[in-house]
Structures are given as structure tokens and as C-alpha cells.
Amino acid sequence: MTPDxxxxxxxxxxxMRRALFGSVTLACSAGPLGVFLILRRMSLMGDAxxxxxxxxxxxxxxxFGLSLPALTAGGLVAGLGMAGAAAWITRRTGLREDASLAxxxxxxxxxxxxxxxxxxxxxxxxxxxxxxxxxxxTPTLYGMLGTAGFSLLVLMLIYRALALDSLDPLxxxxxxxxxxxxxxxxLTLVVLNLVIGFQAIGALMxxxxxxLPAAAAxxxxxxxxxxxxxxxxxxxxxxxxxxxxxxYANLPSGPCIVLLAGFFYLFSVVAGPVHGLLRSTSFPMTx
Amino acid sequence: MIECHxxxxxxxxxxxxxxxxxxxxxxxxxxxxxxxxxxxxxLLKVIAGLDRPLAGKITCEVPLMGGVAYLPQQQHVDRQFPxxxxxxxxxxxxxxxLGRSEKRxxxxxxxxxxxxxxLQSQGLHALSGGELQRALLARLSxxxxxxxxxxxxxxxxxxxxxRLLWQHIERWQREGRTLVxxxxxxxxxxxxxxxxxxxxxxxxxxxxxxxxxxxxxxxGLVA
Numbered sequence: 001m002t003p004d005x006x007x008x009x010x011x012x013x014x015x016m017r018r019a020l021f022g023s024v025t026l027a028c029s030a031g032p033l034g035v036f037l038i039l040r041r042m043s044l045m046g047d048a049x050x051x052x053x054x055x056x057x058x059x060x061x062x063x064f065g066l067s068l069p070a071l072t073a074g075g076l077v078a079g080l081g082m083a084g085a086a087a088w089i090t091r092r093t094g095l096r097e098d099a100s101l102a103x104x105x106x107x108x109x110x111x112x113x114x115x116x117x118x119x120x121x122x123x124x125x126x127x128x129x130x131x132x133x134x135x136x137x138t139p140t141l142y143g144m145l146g147t148a149g150f151s152l153l154v155l156m157l158i159y160r161a162l163a164l165d166s167l168d169p170l171x172x173x174x175x176x177x178x179x180x181x182x183x184x185x186x187l188t189l190v191v192l193n194l195v196i197g198f199q200a201i202g203a204l205m206x207x208x209x210x211x212l213p214a215a216a217a218x219x220x221x222x223x224x225x226x227x228x229x230x231x232x233x234x235x236x237x238x239x240x241x242x243x244x245x246x247x248y249a250n251l252p253s254g255p256c257i258v259l260l261a262g263f264f265y266l267f268s269v270v271a272g273p274v275h276g277l278l279r280s281t282s283f284p285m286t287x
Numbered sequence: 288m289i290e291c292h293x294x295x296x297x298x299x300x301x302x303x304x305x306x307x308x309x310x311x312x313x314x315x316x317x318x319x320x321x322x323x324x325x326x327x328x329x330l331l332k333v334i335a336g337l338d339r340p341l342a343g344k345i346t347c348e349v350p351l352m353g354g355v356a357y358l359p360q361q362q363h364v365d366r367q368f369p370x371x372x373x374x375x376x377x378x379x380x381x382x383x384x385l386g387r388s389e390k391r392x393x394x395x396x397x398x399x400x401x402x403x404x405x406l407q408s409q410g411l412h413a414l415s416g417g418e419l420q421r422a423l424l425a426r427l428s429x430x431x432x433x434x435x436x437x438x439x440x441x442x443x444x445x446x447x448x449x450r451l452l453w454q455h456i457e458r459w460q461r462e463g464r465t466l467v468x469x470x471x472x473x474x475x476x477x478x479x480x481x482x483x484x485x486x487x488x489x490x491x492x493x494x495x496x497x498x499x500x501x502x503x504x505x506x507g508l509v510a
Binding site: 039160163164166167168169170171173174175176177218221222223224227 | 332335336337352353355356357359363364365368369370371375378381382410412426430
């Protein structure tokens with residue numbers, strides 16, 4: 001494969017460049033968020049929230065049509081609302097947070113589908129769930145760049161609190177009041193990335209871009225400061241190669257990107273130096 | 288240093304003991320003892336401000352944030368978290384305003400004090416229970432807190448670790464810090480000069496620890 005083959009589609013077509021820049025920057029912010037989701041034992045939360053944003057996005061679509069700010073605001077409110085409602089139910093009733101999320105997201109999904117039906121206009125649900133990176137227009141690209149930049153900046157600011165809150169929440173609470181704030185900011189970033197991502201590569205595909213590189217990175221390093229950029233790098237490379245595969249094989253872009261990330265994850269499970277199947281001599285403790 | 292008036296704590300709105308009045312002076316060492324489930328750790332969390340009391344009031348001369356440091360039990364720490372021992376210990380400098388090089392010097396000294404220099408690059412997953420406990424105590428040592436609340440500090444420590452722990456506890460006392468620790472090791476505690484606070488459903492009793500050691504059979508502290 002020559003360098004020309006690896007770059008030609010992007011130099012030739014503006015829509016490919018937009019898809020590449022947008023999705024790579026999104027991968028760079030979604031990957032580190034995925035690492036923290038895993039460390040905080042919230043791996044399935046991304047999936048639940050991706051469904052949770054649907055009613056907000058559907059309502060925004062019903063009222064305002066395909067407007068980027070309206071879809072973003074609607075998705076954000078619905079996603080944060082669902083995460084907040086799950087946390088509230090957990091705090092008030094003692095039901096585990098994963099259980100209350102699992103109970104709420106089918107409600108959100110069903111409400112979203114119903115709202116789309118009531119809207120009466122044609123918006124393909126498949127497009128909303130699986131999206132198309134190749135349909136990224138300039139405003140969406142700016143939205144993705146802005147979201148990624150904002151996410152990385154906030155993540156840098158809350159990094160220490162978030163890490164210590166994941167490692168030893170009681171100690172953090174004894175030295176700082178910022179644990180709860182860091183958690184809330186982190187959840188907001190997760191929702192924001194999912195919302196902006198669902199418009200570009202689809203609500204479910206962006207969960208793959210968030211979790212698969214993060215899960216794969218865990219098989220290559222035991223250091224948080226390496227895991228975070230590594231997850232971003234894996235995601236970015238999968239976006240690039242996935243778009244090429246999509247272009248040359250004439251396949252949908254979202255699944256190509258996520259399936260490549262999936263293949264790399266499976267490769268990491270087998271060959272990764274940290275508890276990979278080929279390196280492991282004993283069954284490790286759960287990570 | 289710390290005063291509790293009519294303090295009640297517990298889970299699910301049910302108080303574990305009758306109201307407690309307690310005064311802890313600067314430089315004092317109080318060992319909280321009692322049977323499993325009596326509410327020893329819960330009392331520590333309430334004093335640390337991590338849980339709310341059901342009733343009563345706690346007044347503390349120092350601010351909770353920065354003035355009071357808390358050593359949690361090991362199970363609250365995620366052993367698989369991908370950081371090194373030195374990074375865990377350095378969290379004790381969270382509120383420190385020292386410069387980077389001064390922080391590094393303090394960290395090095397504390398690691399040396401707790402016999403952890405050779406382990407500083409180890410991941411948490413590779414540490415034994417005793418090594419992790421020493422790391423948590425080293426992290427506590429780095430705080431400048433005037434009140435130290437230690438939940439089962441002796442857990443998993445070997446003889447060397449226990450000797451280091453008690454050397455530090457005596458030093459902290461000399462520095463005028465107020466110490467409260469939860470312990471099940473009544474026999475070990477009786478070798479040290481400290482007060483005991485028996486936490487029990489029928490009520491709390493504060494007395495010199497040796498008195499509890501002498502009467503442990505009657506108080507139901509042994510099988």
C-alpha cells in the first residue's frame with residue numbers, strides 16, 4: 001500500500017477530509033473519556049446514554065427540523081436528564097445505578113421512536129443510530145472540533161480529581177469538595193461527545209469509538225498517563241483506516257470504523273502484553 | 288480540638304448507639320473499639336465529615352478540608368487502578384502549596400520513612416496487602432492535617448510495618464496532632480498509652496485502653 005492510497009481520497013474529496021478531521025478529533029476526546037468510564041466501572045453507561053439522547057434529539061427534530069444547535073441541545077438535555085434521573089433514583093431508593101440506567105434507557109428509546117413517528121417527517125432512525133461520517137458538513141465539523149477541544153480542556157482540568165475519585169473516593173472527599181463536581185463535569189462531557197458524535201457517525205457508533213479503543217488500550221499499558229493518549233491514538237487510526245476501507249470497498253463508514261476498532265480490540269485481547277491471552281499465565285483480577 | 292455533643296450515627300435512619308458526648312484534645316490518641324457492626328468505622332466517617340450524623344453536633348477547631356485527614360480501609364481502594372505506588376502516595380500533597388521540587392523531596396522522604404523506596408515504581412496491582420497499607424499510611428503522612436482518623440491502620444501490616452506505624456503515631460502525638468483510630472487489636476493497643484472508646488449498642492464508654500484490656504471478657508470483646 002503506497003502513501004498515495006492512504007491519503008488520496010482525503011486530498012481529492014472535501015467530504016472525506018471533513019469526515020476525517022471531525023471523526024479523528026472526536027476519537028481523540030472520546031477515547032480518554034472511555035478510559036475513565038472503564039476505570040469508574042461505568043462501561044455500559046455510554047451505551048445507555050446514547051439511547052437516552054434519542055427522545056431529546058427526536059423532539060428537537062420534530063420542532064426545528066435538522067438543525068444542528070437544536071439537535072445538540074435536545075440530545076444534551078435528554079442525555080443529562082437520563083443520567084441525572086438514574087443517579088437520583090439510585091440515591092433515593094438504593095437501586096444500583098446500572099440497574100436504574102438499564103431501566104431508563106428502553107423508556108428513552110421507545111419515547112424517541114414514538115416522537116419520530118409523531119413528527120411525521122422522514123428522518124431515518126437508522127441514520128440517527130448509525131449515522132454517516134461522510135455526511136459531515138462544515139457546521140457539524142466545527143461542532144465536533146469545538147466539542148473535542150472543550151472536552152480535552154475540561155478533562156485536563158478535572159483529571160486529578162477524576163482519577164483520585166475513581167481510585168479512592170473516600171480519600172478525595174476528605175481532602176477536596178470537587179469530587180462530585182468532577183463527576184458531574186465528566187458525565188456532561190460523555191453526553192456532549194455522544195450528542196455531537198451521533199450526528200456524525202451515529203449514536204451507537206460513537207459508543208464504539210468511545211469504548212473499543214479504551215478497552216483495547218488496557219491490554220497494552222498499566223499506566224493511566226499512557227492509557228489516555230493511547231486510546232485516543234487507537235481511535236484516530238481506526239477512523240482513518242475505517243474511512244479508507246469505506247471509500248475503497250464502498251461500505252458504510254460508521255460500521256467500518258467501529259469494526260476496525262473491534263478487530264483491534266480482539267487482537268489486543270489475544271496479543272496485548274497486559275493480561276492478553278498469549279501472555280497470561282493465570283486468570284487476572286477484574287480490571 | 289474536637290467536641291461531639293449528643294452525637295448519633297447509623298444506617299437507614301436507625302441510631303447505632305445512644306447519644307455520645309466526646310472531647311478529643313490536641314495530642315490525644317483514642318482507639319475506637321467494639322464488636323463488628325457496632326459502628327466504629329461509621330463514627331470515624333461522621334467525624335471526618337464523610338457521612339452526616341443522625342443527631343447531635345461536632346465542632347472541630349480546624350477546618351474539615353485540609354485539617355482532618357482520613358485513612359480508609361483497604362477495600363475502598365481500587366487495586367487495579369493503573370497508577371504507580373509513588374503516584375498514590377503523592378495524592379497526600381493534594382492541598383499542599385509547596386513547589387514542585389519541595390514536593391518531590393517530601394515524597395521521597397515519606398517513601399523512605401515507610402520503607403517504600405524500592406516499590407515506588409510498582410503498580411498497585413503488584414503490591415501485597417501490607418505494602419498497600421503502608422502506601423496509604425505514607426499518603427496520610429504527607430498531609431499537614433492536625434486531626435488524623437485512621438480506620439484499621441494495623442490491617443495487613445507485618446511486624447516491621449507495625450513498628451513503623453507506632454513510631455509515626457508517637458511522632459504525630461508529639462507534634463500535637465489529634466489521633467483517632469479504629470482497631471480490633473486490644474492486646475496490642477494495651478502496650479501503648481492511649482484512651483479507648485468502646486462503641487456498643489448499650490452505650491459508649493471512654494476509659495484508658497488498659498482498663499478495657501483487663502475487662503475485655505466482661506465487656507464481650509473476646510469470644
